[in-house]
Amino acid sequence: xxxxxxxxxxxxxxxxxxxxxxxxxxxxxxxxxxxxxxxxxxxxxxxxxxxxxxxxxxxxxxxxxxxxxxxxxxxxxxxxxxxxxxxxxxxxxxxxxxxxxxxxxxxxxxxxxxxxxxxxxxxxxxxxxxxxxxxxxxxxxxxxxxxxxxxxxxxxxxxxxxxxxxxxxxxxxxxxxxxxxxxxxxxxxxxxxxxxxxxxxxxxxxxxxxxxxxxxxxxxxxxxxxxxxxxxxxxxxxxxxxxxxxxxxxxxxxxxxxxxxxxxxxxxxxxxxxxxxxxxxxxxxxxx
Amino acid sequence: xxxxxxxxxxxxxxxxxxxxxxxxxxxxxxxxxxxxxxxxxxxxxxxxxxxxxxxxxxxxxxxxxxxxxxxxxxxxxxxxxxxxxxxxxxxxxxxxxxxxxxxxxxxxxxxxxxxxxxxxxxxxxxxxxxxxxxxxxxxxxxxxxxxxxxxxxxxxxxxxxxxxxxxxxxxxxxxxxxxxxxxxxxxxxxxxxxxxxxxxxxxxxxxxxxxxxxxxxxxxxxxxx
Numbered sequence: 001x002x003x004x005x006x007x008x009x010x011x012x013x014x015x016x017x018x019x020x021x022x023x024x025x026x027x028x029x030x031x032x033x034x035x036x037x038x039x040x041x042x043x044x045x046x047x048x049x050x051x052x053x054x055x056x057x058x059x060x061x062x063x064x065x066x067x068x069x070x071x072x073x074x075x076x077x078x079x080x081x082x083x084x085x086x087x088x089x090x091x092x093x094x095x096x097x098x099x100x101x102x103x104x105x106x107x108x109x110x111x112x113x114x115x116x117x118x119x120x121x122x123x124x125x126x127x128x129x130x131x132x133x134x135x136x137x138x139x140x141x142x143x144x145x146x147x148x149x150x151x152x153x154x155x156x157x158x159x160x161x162x163x164x165x166x167x168x169x170x171x172x173x174x175x176x177x178x179x180x181x182x183x184x185x186x187x188x189x190x191x192x193x194x195x196x197x198x199x200x201x202x203x204x205x206x207x208x209x210x211x212x213x214x215x216x217x218x219x220x221x222x223x224x225x226x227x228x229x230x231x232x233x234x235x236x237x238x239x240x241x242x243x244x245x246x247x248x249x250x251x252x253x254x255x256x257x258x259x260x261x262x263x264x265x266x267x268x269x270x271x272x273x274x275x276x277x278x279x280x281x282x283x284x285x286x287x288x
Numbered sequence: 289x290x291x292x293x294x295x296x297x298x299x300x301x302x303x304x305x306x307x308x309x310x311x312x313x314x315x316x317x318x319x320x321x322x323x324x325x326x327x328x329x330x331x332x333x334x335x336x337x338x339x340x341x342x343x344x345x346x347x348x349x350x351x352x353x354x355x356x357x358x359x360x361x362x363x364x365x366x367x368x369x370x371x372x373x374x375x376x377x378x379x380x381x382x383x384x385x386x387x388x389x390x391x392x393x394x395x396x397x398x399x400x401x402x403x404x405x406x407x408x409x410x411x412x413x414x415x416x417x418x419x420x421x422x423x424x425x426x427x428x429x430x431x432x433x434x435x436x437x438x439x440x441x442x443x444x445x446x447x448x449x450x451x452x453x454x455x456x457x458x459x460x461x462x463x464x465x466x467x468x469x470x471x472x473x474x475x476x477x478x479x480x481x482x483x484x485x486x487x488x489x490x491x492x493x494x495x496x497x498x499x500x501x502x503x504x505x506x507x508x509x510x511x512x513x
Binding site for chain 2: 047051054055056058059090093094096097098099259260
């Protein structure tokens with residue numbers, strides 16, 4: 001089984017995690033830039049973090065045979081802090097980098113006018129840099145936050161097929177399913193979504209445009225819950241092709257829209273990873 | 289991380305992980321000639337011309353060089369990939385008064401491949417000693433690609449103490465010593481003492497000393513006697 005975790009904060013994880021992930025088949029990850037738990041106080045704190053996501057972390061991942069890409073943004077939790085907002089002016093420089101496959105995480109935390117502004121500006125940056133967008137939905141007041149997210153996405157003019165709306169659940173998935181946006185689900189040990197609940201959602205909504213991630217970070221989380229969800233799918237009667245679609249082909253299709261997804265390290269080792277659907281197009285290294 | 293990622297865990301996926309950077313005396317002209325008639329030439333010419341006229345345009349063309357010029361080894365120029373060479377040519381196109389500030393900025397905001405390209409280009413640029421802080425930054429990392437690129441011909445501007453520490457760090461992190469320019473010329477008794485102490489620690493731990501380091505130590509100590 002091959003697994004692509006489309007949302008995981010490896011900066012907060014140990015090398016033991018990398019070793020366990022590689023052994024379990026988690027061979028590709030995307031690390032969205034986010035909040036560190038401790039609030040940042042200046043733009044330089046962001047740029048050092050972005051440098052790490054594009055320098056040290058992919059290097060660390062490669063030691064274990066895991067391919068690492070990143071998404072770059074001013075995250076929703078800090079978008080309301082005037083000390084942090086100037087980082088928006090530094091983003092264009094980072095959005096041009098090779099291993100940046102989306103603008104994200106952007107979106108709402110508390111749905112303030114300041115968050116509206118940062119969200120709007122960063123959707124415009126996604127369009128300008130020809131990148132998909134990874135959108136976080138708020139933990140509090142989630143349904144209203146998801147509706148407002150979708151309104152802002154629609155108004156921005158970005159192609160909905162290039163937007164992933166993340167951290168959905170049973171209540172919010174229906175709001176997104178008809179919009180053309182991708183639907184992201186974060187499987188957590190206690191909160192957000194569990195493997196059995198995820199399987200039930202897949203049964204109702206199908207596997208199309210669904211992304212399943214561990215969103216593992218510095219909190220209570222588990223980078224192998226993608227694998228556990230895959231096994232729960234098989235136990236519930238989904239076949240291996242369904243699992244491969246959700247756990248590998250879907251995230252590859254979503255992020256390949258950036259033109260910067262580079263899985264050549266894996267395809268060299270295992271030619272079957274070169275999907276006919278994508279071979280010769282944007283996932284190839286050096287592809288235009 | 290306070291401890292280097294042991295290269296023995298698993299070889300990195302990308303070939304650049306253990307870089308065979310031979311210190312070389314390439315010139316900007318040779319790098320340019322290697323693109324003659326290549327499909328990337330039109331993009332490169334346009335980007336170089338833009339940088340000469342509008343130096344600020346280098347921020348975007350430098351970042352895009354891997355996607356536009358490719359990353360394959362450059363034919364006829366051993367040790368250089370197409371993106372590294374394209375980036376060196378972009379830097380060389382900067383007007384002289386913008387060379388230092390733009391180079392420092394491109395390194396500061398560069399991803400690992402961009403930083404490595406800046407380091408490799410330094411000996412080919414009329415930049416004096418202004419970029420020595422970039423070497424010190426690269427030598428502070430544990431990234432083998434950056435360590436190797438920092439020890440090319442531009443490392444002549446490093447003082448001897450910093451240079452010795454850098455060589456020892458290569459040994460410690462598994463960077464092949466053929467990355468180090470003028471290794472035998474600069475290696476001195478103090479480096480020999482440091483290598484001997486390292487060999488003793490390795491022996492105590494029951495771990496092998498890298499062969500190239502052992503050979504260097506042998507050369508240094510046989511000269512003494």
